[in-house]
Amino acid sequence: MVSKKKKKYSSGEGAQFMTRKAALKKLQLSLKDFRRICILKGIYPREPRNRKRAQKGAGGIKTLYHTKDIKFLLHEPIIWKLRELKVYQQKIRRARAMREYRNMKKFLRDYPDINIDHIVKERYPTFVDALRDLDDCLTLCFLFSTFPSxxxxxxxxxxxxxxxxxxxxxxxxxxxxxxxxxxxxxGYYYQVELEGQTITWIVPHHFSFQPQNKDEVDFKIMSTFVEFYTMMLGFVNFKLYHSLNLVYPPKLTAAFSADDKELIDEHAYVAERIAAMNLSLARVEGSNEAEELPEIDIFNTEDEDPQKLEEAKLEAEKIKKLKTMFKGLKFFINREVPREPLVFIIRCFGGEVSWDKDHFVGATFDESDESIAYHIVDRPTMDKQYLSRYYVQPQWVFDSVNARTLLPINNYLMGAVLPPHLSPFVDKTKDQVYIPPEEKALNDPNFKPLDDDQSGSDIEEASDEDKEDEEEADSEEDGDAEAALAKQYQQEVEEDSDSDDDEEGVDPEKKKLAKEKKKAMAVTAGVPHKEHPYQKEIEDKQAFRLREKLVRKKHRNLYKSMKAGQEKRKKEIWLLRKKRRLHDEKAKEEKKVEKRQKRQQALEQASA
Amino acid sequence: MPPFRNGLLKRKAGSIEVNQNDSAKASEESEEGSADEDLLRGELDTAGDATDSEHEDEEAAASDHEQDEVLFDDSADSTFGDDDQADIASEESSDLTDSEADDESENDDDVDDSDTQDNTDDDEASVDSGAESGVTHTQSGASDSDTEKPAKDIKTKISKATKQKPETKPKATKNAKQKSSRESEHRTKTKSKTDASIDRLADTIQKASVNIQPVGQKDEYESGDTSDEEDRRNTVGEVPMWWYNEYPHVGYDTDGRRIVKPPQRDQIDDFLKKCEDPDFWRTVRDPSTGQDVVLSKQDLELIQRLRAGHVPDAAHDDYQPWVEWFSREVLATPLRAFPEHKRSFLPSRSEQQQVARIVHALKMGWTKTRKQLADERRKKREKHFYNLWGSAASEEEERQRGIHKHIPAPRRALPSHAESYNPPPEYLLDAKELKEWNKLSETPWKRKYTFLPTRYASLREVPAYERFTRERFLRCLDLYLAPRAIKMRLTIGPDDLVPKLPAPRDLQPFPTAEALCLRGHAGLVRSADFDPSGQYIVSGGDDATVKVWETSTGRCLRSIALDGPVSRVAWIPTPGLSLVAAAAGARLLLLNPGADIGAHRVAARTDELLEEPPPQHDVQVDSRTASCAEWQRVSPEQWARGVRLSVLHFRAVTHVAWHARGDYVCASLADAASRAVVVHQLSRRRSQLPFSRNKGLVQCAIFHPTRPLLFVATQRVVRVYDLVKQELVRKLLTGAQWVSHMAVHPAGDNLLVASYDRKLIWFDLELSSKPYQTLRLHGGAVRCVAFHRRYPLFASGGDDEHIVVSHGMVYNDLLQNPLLVPLKQLRAGPRAEQLCVLELRWHPAQPWLLAAGADATLRLYT
Incomplete structure (x- = not known):
């Protein structure tokens, strides 16, 4: 018996993948429909381990899908809906061609809807899965909510x-x-934590819609995404409202005055008030208002680090404080300030907020309210000011939230030059991250900006003495630590280029000593052997450099690239530091000049 | 002049009078106006200027024969010039004037008088009828005496007219007869028309009779109006009039006669006419006949009404009482002649069913209004959300369905400080970076950021980010179009890849600095060696000398000049003898450095031993060996210089190695094929060729320190031979391109091979024939390696300016692999001829390293 020869690519990677063309043929769909169903079902191409084999020997780069994914699509009921839609569209087209406009209108009116609830459930079997994937959904929905038709x-x-x-x-x-x-x-980045998942989204600034070139942006594709995302967000909202004991669709708690109700369409009226975000929503009857989470119990597990536990506890405490940061404070938003983001933030942390009632519906109190604590303005001056409140710029709110405390308002007063607004998303736990001085100051109250402390100078001098032969060029540099760092960096660079400068530095001393000995045969007072202060580091460095050569050949390229990356980051940080230093120096100089001028003016005035 | 013209003239005058006089008779005159309207198609223009009426008409026809619409007479101005005319024509009336036609008309204007006369003659001949024409001429001539036309013209015309008189008379009578007959016809026609409205009809009949009766009795011209008008009707039908551009006529009347184009008028004529003719403003050119028509008052009224959007008929009463012909009241006599069909009395079956259905639905409350339906539809279209993740039961099942090996899309990177609307100043691009940024405008993906870091002084100044939509779109594309794969992310740092080794400080002693530099050689120092006690150093180089130095002081004790450059020196490893093997060219010399070096008793004993050769019968040499190496007798002067033994090879000696017991010396020869390795036995002064076949280019050959093994390094492989069994024990694959040198660990189980491609290869002979470790410690070719006899140290040197001292610990425990730690890079002497270190030797007892350099020095590191 001769066994039948196995066909090539009938198993293994060749059988695992399918090109897009083959998928279209298998599904009997047009590319447009295929794209749509891929977006809805979340099917994406895969990168094979061996492309040549996965493409069944064909050259070039093809879009490859997993065969199992395509088979999965094959069982999707929506495919039939798509095929029916095709027929339906033909009907419409026919009616138009036959000028049966009544029929056409009817067809258009009753255009069938595709229900994709089950896909949401299928893609996100649990609520947490959905929350985890909410970033893109929210960003796109927020963008689309600003679009015209x-x-x-x-x-x-x-x-x-x-x-x-x-x-x-x-x-x-x-x-x-x-x-x-x-x-x-x-735009505005927001990060929320829901069910232990962090969700980050962007809300564009005002007037984000701009007409786009056709080959730049295809709104059809985005709209398909939005079709799925709206479904998903709707279910997420429902679940969130459900878990928060709120009524969904949202209803307002506050009753309206009767004349208001008569005047306007109630539906629109409520929708507007809800959009204002200034009133709390109606709760499900029978649920108590505030459900405080119980305190975290500490389980003494062995694998858990007690320090870590402590940290987690501290973090929880901080977050608890953050949640009620604005509690009991009244804010008034001036009309030039973007209303929605600020209302959202202030309300999130328990503050009360209002605005000019001509500006938007839903204002709860007037500007003249004496109990307003903060008046958020974004203009240099204001005519009428109340003494009972602080006039702060909107950045104060953002920075306070990120700092998790109410920051001192001195820097944020109306018309003041604002301090830089820093990103809260920079991961400080990573090494080789540049931390701007403002952030350092925020984290550490004892931190002083570098340009006005002179404490580092003596250390610097000491090191200068030791390395004078190397660092004559920049000895005149004033003593700030950043300069020292920069120097060190340069020095390291130099050391990398040729390593044995230091040794030569040592040699002449010895020679000198020998010469002295030769000169006079007399016994001289012993000179204590002076160890080079960096001797140990230098030696270690040299040893490390030799050890570096023992990196296995397999890892050598990786090592090199990692090193290069490290070096690059180091350089970037160095560059940022340098730029900052130059900027600060310049600012200082300007300040000095200004001061001098003022003094001179004062003198002149006095003399005059 | 035809009679109808005159008739028209008069009639017109009459009508004007009528207009002026009685406005009360509007109804009558409207009737009359309709008649007039017809009449107007005839030539009324003659009233103004009879003398040159033909000419004028022709001109007008020529210029306007293409026009289909009513052309007001102002267009006569068009003859001023081409451009002007075009402009004016387009402004004043929407008709098209053909430029060709204009040209023609101008040409017509320009032609000599004689031509015009001819034309007029022809016209008159064809059109004019009767003697009346003469009268009219005179009349019109009288009236138009002040026209600008040359008087001469007029005269000639008059004369012509008079001439034609007699001829045209009979025609006129004929015409008159015809006219009367047509009149009667017309009458009947009008009668039939008026049947429609009876009360009007009476009026019209009356009027018609009033109009017609005078025909016979009164003025014949007056009577001829209506029928004449019929005659002048153009019968060409609805054809474009420009078809007649090239012809003198514009069509045919009812009798099939040509309607000749009326003569052209020039601007002056027009102007004059404008000045003279009070009716100029209401004169209109009939495109079908080319005649000027003066609009009657009724016409004007009609136009006014049309313009105002009223019913054209002035008599029409919008508010007359409505007569309900078809009412529900049963008339005594039916309006229609046929009875109703039976069908109309019986109820329809299908309708009945429909109605029943509707009634039933109403009863049951099923029916919905259109609004309700629309609401329902809207509600259906609205998305309904519910607790999708309510039941956890089917969770597992759901989890199984889904994408195969799902890889979630990576999240977007979170923004850094640079993206802030108010970033710290160091993130803003300075001038240099901005230049770089602008330079990369073609290749934006190479930029440092995807956005330009910008600082806004306040939040209200921040504009919308214009690439926002594009970025989201690209993200969407990534989500459904980008191939995904799981990539392992490395959580290790680069330092984790560097092997963890003990610190060099813990592995002391090892040489750390240069202690001595021995100068004296005049050329490259090719080789150097310590004596077994370590007190002396012997060196040899390209300057053809062998020098002996004292280690402690660095003094050169002795210098032995040889007759060729010394490639290799090696001190005998046994302490009982004082011998140095030196390879000088093809000669291998055994030198006794002298009595003053080392214990002189040893030297003496050595001399004693070597003085007399062993008995010759012992030595049996085959021819192959004999041709390869020849033991030569040492001359007395050579002896005096220290040479004790001399072996001449057939090729240059490249490497010399002593056996540990000191009886054997192994020499490697260059380019000697199968005879490349020669082993010399001193005691018997005998040579052996251990190999009979060529195994490659031999680099060096060394003895195993304890066992009877010989290591032979060829270009890429090291072979280990058992000298007793005379067989290949092992073949070590170095993996290097070209082996340069090798050294055996004093314990004998490890071998270190140096190669020209910068590698140091450590073989653990008990482990495998593959390298245990390959070290790349050098930047250039490695030329020499050496093991320390007592300390776990080895050193390597080569073409780069560093000597690397390493720790090479070999454990007695077989399970533990050797530990190799590079300890120190020592700076060697300067390079010469791209060579640096040529030989390295360790002190037999101390951790001191001796390096023979290409700069003619020997350096000792301690």
Whole structure:
């Protein structure tokens, strides 16, 4: 018996992957429909381990899908819906061609909807899964909520996005889940923590919609994404409201005056008030208002580090404090300040907020209210000011949230030059991260900006003495630690280039000593042997350099690239430090000049 | 002049009078106006200027024969010039004037009088009828006496007209007869028309009779109006009039006669006419006949009404009582002649069913209004959200369904300080960075940031980020289009890849600095060696001398000049003899450095031993060996210089190695193929060739320190031979391109091989034939390696300016692998001819290292 020869690529990687063309053929879908279903179902191409084999020997680079994914798609009921839609579209087209406009209109009116609830459930079997994947969803929905009606986008999509995002923000307010905020040039970053998942999204600045070139942005694709994301966000919202004991769809607690109700369409009226985000939502009856989380119990497990536990406890305490940071404080938002982000933030931390009632609906108190603590303004001056309140710039709110305390307002007063706004997302635990001096000052109250302390100079001098032969060039440098660092960096660079400078530095001394001995045969007082202060480091460095050569060949390239990366980061940090130093020096100089001028003016005035 | 013209003239005058006089008879005159309207198609223009009417008409026809619409007479100005005319024509009326036609008309203007006369003659001949024309001429001539036309013209015309008189008379009578007959016809026509409205009809009949009766009795011209008008009708039909551009006529009347284009008028004529003719403003050119028509008052009214958007008929009463012909009241006589069909009395079956259905639905409350339906539809379209993750039961099941080996998309990187709207000043780009930024505008992905760090003084100044939508779109594309794969992320730092080794400080002693520099050689120092006690150093170099130095002081004790450059020196390892093997060219010399070096008793004993050769019968040499190496007798002067034994090889000696017991010397020869390795036995002064076959280019050959093994390094392989059994024990694959040198560990189980491709290869002979470790400690070719006899140290040197001292610990425990730790880089002497260190030797007892340098020095490191 001759066994049948196995066909090539019928097993292994060749059988595991499928090109897009093959997938289309298998699914009998057009590319457009395939794209849509891929987006909805979350199917994506895979990078094979061996491309040549995965492409069944074909050259070039093809889009490869997992065969199992395509088979999974094959069982999707939506595929049939898509095929039916195709027929339906033909009907519409026919009616148009036959000028049966009534029929066409009817067809268009009853255009079938594709229900994708089950896909949401399928892609995110648990609520936490959905939360984990909410970043892109929220960002896109927030973007779409600002869009006007577009040709390629279903008419009510942006409205729906707006509704859902507002609902989500309400849920965040109710859950007090906001942790970090950041104003970037791209928009407002928010980070919330829901069910232990951090979700970060961006809300664009005002007027974010700009007409896009056709080959730059395809709104059809984005709209398909939004179609799924709205569904997902809706369910997430429902679940959030449910877990927060809120009524979904949201209702307002506050009753309205009767005349208001008569005047306006109630639905629109409520929607507007909800969008204002200034009133708390109605709770499910029978649920108690505040559900405080119980204290974290400490289990003394062996594998847990007690220090870590302590840290976690501290963090929890901090977050608890953060949640009620603005509690009992009244804010008034002036009209030039972007309302929505500030209302959202202030309400998230328990503050009360209002604005000019001509500006937007939902204002709760007037500007003349004496109990207002902070008046947020974004203009240099104001005509009428109340003594009972602070006039601060909006950045104070953002920075306070990131600092988790109410920062002193001196730097943020109306018309003041603002301190830099720092990103709260920079991971400080990593090494080789540049920390701007402002942040250092924030973390460490004893920290002094580098340019005005002279304490480092004596250390510097000491080191200068030792290394004078090497560092004559920059000995005139004043003593600040950053300069020292820069120097050290340069020195290291030099050392890398040729390592044995130091040894030569040692030799002449010895020679001198020998010469002296030769000169006079007399017994001289013993000179204590002076160890080179960096001798040990130098030796270690040399030894390390030799050891470096023992890195295995397999890892050598990796090692090199890692080293190069390290070096690059180091250089970047060095560059940032340098730029900062130059900037500070310049600013100082300017200040000095200004001061001098003032003094001179004063003198002149006095003399005159 | 045809009679109808005159008739028209008069009639017109009459109508004007009528207009002026009685405005009350509007209804009558509207009727009359309709008649007039027809009449207007005839030529009314003659009233103004009879003398040159033909000419004028022709001109007008020529210029306007293409026009389909009503052209007001102002367009006569068009003859001023091409451009002007075009402009004016387009401004004043929407009709098209063909430029060609204009040209023609101008040409017509320009032609000589004679031509015009001819034309007029022809016209008159064809059109004019009767003697009346003469009268009209005179009349019109009288009236138009002040026209600018040359008087001469007029005269000639008059004369012509008079001439034509007699001829045209009979025609006129004929015409008159025809006219009367047509009149009667017309009458009947009008009668039939008026049947429609009875009360009007009476009026019209009356009027018609009023109009017509005078025909016979009164003025014949007056009577001819309506029928004449019919005659002048153009019968060409609805054709574009420019078809007649090239012809003198514009169509045919009802009799099939040509309607000749009326003569052209020039601007002056027009102007004059404008000045003279009070009716100029209401004169209109009929495109089909080319005649000027003066609009009657009724016409004007009609136009006014049309413009105002009223019903054209002035008599029309918008508010007259409505007569309900079809009402629900049963008339005595039916309006229609046929009875109703039976069908109309019986109820429809299908309708009945429909109605029943509707009624039932109403009863049951099923029916919905359109609004309700729309609401329902809207509600259906609205998304309904519910607790999707409510039931946890099917969770596992759901988890199994889904994407195969799902790889979640990586999250976007979180923003750094640079992205802030108000970043710290160090993140803003300075001038240099900005230049770089601008330079990379073509390749934005190479930039440091995807956005330009910008500082805004306050939040209100921050604009929308213009690439926001684009960035989100790209993210969407990434999500569904980018291939995903799991990539292992390294959590180790670069330092974790560096092997953990003990610190050099803990592995002391080892040489750390240069202690002595022995100068004296005049050329490269090729080789050097310690004596077994370590007190002396012997060295040999390219200056053809062998020098002996004292280790402690660095003094040169002796210098022995040889007759060729010395490539190798090696001190005998046994302490009982004082012998140095020196390879000078093809000669291997055994030198006794002298009595003053070392114990002189040893030297003496050595001399004694070597003085007399052993008995010759012992030595049996085959021819192959004999041709390879020849033991030579040492001359007395050579003896005096210290040479004790001399072996001449057939090729240059490259390497010399002593056996540990000192009886054997192994010499490697260059380019000697199978005879490359020669082993000399001193005691018997005999040579042996251990190999019969060529195994490659032999680099060096050394003895095992304890066992009877010989290591032979060829270009890439090291072979280990058992000298007793005379067989290959092992073949060590170095993996190097070209082996340069090798050294055996004093214990004998480890071998260190140096190669020209910068490698040091450590073989653990008990482990495998593959290298235990390959060290790349050097920047250039490695030329020499050496093991310390007592300390676990080894050193390597080569073409780079460093000697590397390493710790090479070999443990007695077989399970523990050797520990190799590079300890120190020692600076060697300067390079010469791209060579640096040529030989390294360890002091037999101390951790001192001797390096023979290419700069003619020997350096001792302690």
């Amino acid at each position: 577009l040709k390629k986008v279903p008419r009510d999509q942006s409205m729906l996005c707006r509704r859902l995002t507002v609902e989500f923000m309400h849920a965040v307010i109710a859950a007090k889940a906001l942790r970090k905020v950041f104003v970037s040039v791209k």
